[in-house]
Amino acid sequence: MNKKIIIKTFATNVAISFFFAAIFILLIYIFGNTKINYYASIINTVAVSAINEKEIEPVYKVETKRIINYPDYGKKYGNVVISKINLKLPLYHGDSLSILRYGVGHYAGSYFPGEGGTVILAAHNDVGYFHRLPELEKGDIVKLETNYGTFEYKVDSHKIVKETDLASFPIQKEKEMLIMYTCYPINRSVVGRKTERYVVYAYLVGDSDE
């Protein structure tokens, strides 16, 4: 008899609890679900998904000059090779200072090699980076060996511009143009914040993988 009372009391309390919890959850679902999902999606826009161990390689469509699965920002996706100045540096997507520490940065607002537009690359003017860029002459070859194809460019011209001279870095899609730049003056006898840039312009010769 006592057992019955105890079990009955427990069962009633648990049943009431689940009943009220269900009402609460239903009310939240009816009146708050949209808002909760909305705010959660806003918060999740600042969430960077954990990097998959298997990275998906980019795929290049020659006919349409399109790339499927762009490299992630901050990722190495190739090498810059300039035989004339004995240079081979890793090429990264992005050009933040922390990326430039490791090699050549690709300005994320420009096109990727092979897309038929302006590709803008930057590197420090230190030894081992772009310090020998001024040695390039018209006709010299610059190779971009990416993980979706190799692209060769022929140097056309160079100039020294102010860092704020955005017109010297035109983003266009009529012709595939490579712009490489570094801080100027390059020599270390001039110190401080470098307000000029040494810029080299080159044009696509052909895709070596074709």
Next chain:
Amino acid sequence: MSKIKTVINGILIFTLSLFLVILLLLGIVKTSVYNQESLKETLKENNYYQKVYTQIKENMEDYIRSSGFSKEILENLYTEQDVKNDIDSFVSMIYSGKVEEFDSTKIKNKLDENINNYLKENNLKITDEDSLTSFVSELTEIYKNEIRFHDMINSFVRVVPKLEKVLNIGIVVMLILVAINILILYFLKFRYQGSAFITASLLTFFIRFVVYDKIDFKNLIIFSDHFSEILQKILIHIADLIIIWGIIFLGIGIILTIIEALIRVKKKKKLKHN
């Protein structure tokens, strides 16, 4: 129990469980987010000060790479203790609600001294004073931004004490409502009081699992990696507290249910004797 009494009993259990959950959430925010000492402890445990010190050093080295200066000019610019003091001041500033300008004089003066020494030792001359001034200014900004992130945080700082007032009022109101609710349930001899706590525990589990399932807390990146790490740690700590209190509510609910069951057994026995 009459039908009216049953309905009132149900309403009181419903409201008590709601008040308990709200009180719990407010209390957790008060003791974790609004606890300055707890936050500083979290920063210390996660080596935040050291990570910021290292990040400042790396960012400054990256910045001066193309400048022609060597890393020498960054020597003795600041210490790990300086970074800790500045971060702690920043945290105190947030909780005080008063925006204070960052005093970069010490770093700027030391940087000027290092640069002048470097120029003398290497027989170099500055041709463009303006570019040197902006160079020093940008290096100082690097230090400030790693400590304080962005100036837009200042608008948030002003709101913090107001939010805390609202939080405190909310906690007091909830405590009063919970107390009134429990007293009414007890003195008017309403039943199933344990179910209020069990309901509260079910709701806390629901909040914990559903909300944390929808938001990718473990991968949030805001401002910097180490700041994000601290934020993730705090959010995970809050998640753990919610679970712990959910279990405590469940325990209280079960105990109250057992007490109620024993009282009913006792009443039944009395009736039998009579």
